Amino acid sequence: MTNRKIVVALGGNAILAHDASAQAQQQALLATAKYLVEFIKQGDQLIISHGNGPQVGNLLLQQAAGASEQNPPMPLDTAVAMTQGSIGYWMQNAMAEVIAENGLEVDVASVVTQVEVSADDPAFKHPTKPIGPFYTKAAVDELKVAHPEQQFVEDAGRGYRRVVASPRPIGVKEAGVVNQLVKAGIVPISVGGGGVPVVREGNRLVGREAVIDKDFASEKLAELVGADLLIILTAVDHIFVNFNQPTQQRLTQVSVSDLKRYIAEDQFAKGSMLPKVEAAIQFVEHRPAGQAVVTSLENIGEFLATGSGTVISADVRDATRPDDELTTTTHD
Ligand SMILES: Nc1ncnc2c1ncn2[C@@H]1O[C@H](COP(=O)(O)OP(=O)(O)O)[C@@H](O)[C@H]1O
Numbered sequence: 001m002t003n004r005k006i007v008v009a010l011g012g013n014a015i016l017a018h019d020a021s022a023q024a025q026q027q028a029l030l031a032t033a034k035y036l037v038e039f040i041k042q043g044d045q046l047i048i049s050h051g052n053g054p055q056v057g058n059l060l061l062q063q064a065a066g067a068s069e070q071n072p073p074m075p076l077d078t079a080v081a082m083t084q085g086s087i088g089y090w091m092q093n094a095m096a097e098v099i100a101e102n103g104l105e106v107d108v109a110s111v112v113t114q115v116e117v118s119a120d121d122p123a124f125k126h127p128t129k130p131i132g133p134f135y136t137k138a139a140v141d142e143l144k145v146a147h148p149e150q151q152f153v154e155d156a157g158r159g160y161r162r163v164v165a166s167p168r169p170i171g172v173k174e175a176g177v178v179n180q181l182v183k184a185g186i187v188p189i190s191v192g193g194g195g196v197p198v199v200r201e202g203n204r205l206v207g208r209e210a211v212i213d214k215d216f217a218s219e220k221l222a223e224l225v226g227a228d229l230l231i232i233l234t235a236v237d238h239i240f241v242n243f244n245q246p247t248q249q250r251l252t253q254v255s256v257s258d259l260k261r262y263i264a265e266d267q268f269a270k271g272s273m274l275p276k277v278e279a280a281i282q283f284v285e286h287r288p289a290g291q292a293v294v295t296s297l298e299n300i301g302e303f304l305a306t307g308s309g310t311v312i313s314a315d316v317r318d319a320t321r322p323d324d325e326l327t328t329t330t331h332d
């Protein structure tokens with residue numbers, strides 16, 4: 001039994017690959033739950049987080065399509081809370097089924113989570129977070145005329161998407177509640193969709209129209225609950241240098257200083273791998289005894305058996321080496 005406290009962040013493919021129907025997303029989460037239950041079987045204390053980019057964008061479109069004066073569309077902070085509810089419901093339902101199949105007795109509960117951001121965060125003036133479906137250039141040109149207030153960007157060669165503000169998390173209101181649930185042996189689902197963005201005004205937390213990056217929100221939660229591990233699950237088993245080039249090499253063990261050097265070399269795509277790398281660095285800098293891992297759902301078994309995946313650790317000085325020499329990256 002390992003009994004580590006682990007925050008595991010689920011990437012897009014764990015919930016929505018191509019089919020945005022409720023049934024397809026529930027099916028995907030059932031497959032995801034079969035991987036996650038392995039941690040519980042090992043005795044680890046799990047905290048689950050997830051993204052919501054496609055879902056919250058789709059929800060805004062559904063809201064706009066049915067809107068009237070009597071039935072106004074909800075603002076983005078409320079839409080984020082709605083996706084925390086829907087995805088949380090699917091996830092806890094799927095986890096309960098798989099937990100029962102494995103003869104375990106563990107409860108899973110979603111926590112509607114508010115994540116504090118700064119009202120002055122420059123991100124409010126520079127939208128960068130892609131949400132909802134992909135569009136062609138022609139479709140975007142039409143949308144810009146109909147909705148001059150909305151902004152769109154080309155997303156990694158896959159088409160155009162609407163972008164919204166994505167401020168950095170500075171606190172998680174329900175972190176204490178999440179910790180209480182973990183202590184009670186319950187698996188919490190928290191900071192879904194990066195958490196509902198709120199700013200503090202005295203005793204009030206006031207919602208803001210934004211979508212926080214779930215990797216940064218998961219990192220903040222992992223810091224605040226004192227996690228041993230932050231595991232970021234995505235579509236690739238490892239982080240690569242020279243990604244998608246003939247010279248690509250996967251990173252197995254990597255130190256913070258080496259990762260910072262790779263960032264300076266522009267090795268990680270903005271909006272996809274870069275936030276994961278930055279979140280991993282932030283976590284191990286705050287908790288030097290902890291580790292961050294980037295890998296895929298499908299590789300969880302291998303990770304648990306052999307440590308396979310990209311494991312990011314704080315720079316550790318080795319007494320047998322000169323003072324300024326740090327642990328270095330291993331490739332294979
Ligand atoms: N250097 C890199 N190493 C590995 N993957 C990379 C790298 N740069 C970009 N990527 C891409 O980033 C993707 C993960 O980002 P994204 O799909 O946005 O995450 P999420 O799983 O959270 O939805 C990977 O599947 C891969 O295609």
Ligand SMILES: NC(=O)OP(=O)(O)O
Pocket residue numbers: 011012050051052053054193194211212213214215
């Ligand atoms: N909120 C968020 O980061 O969602 P995605 O991971 O789905 O983009």
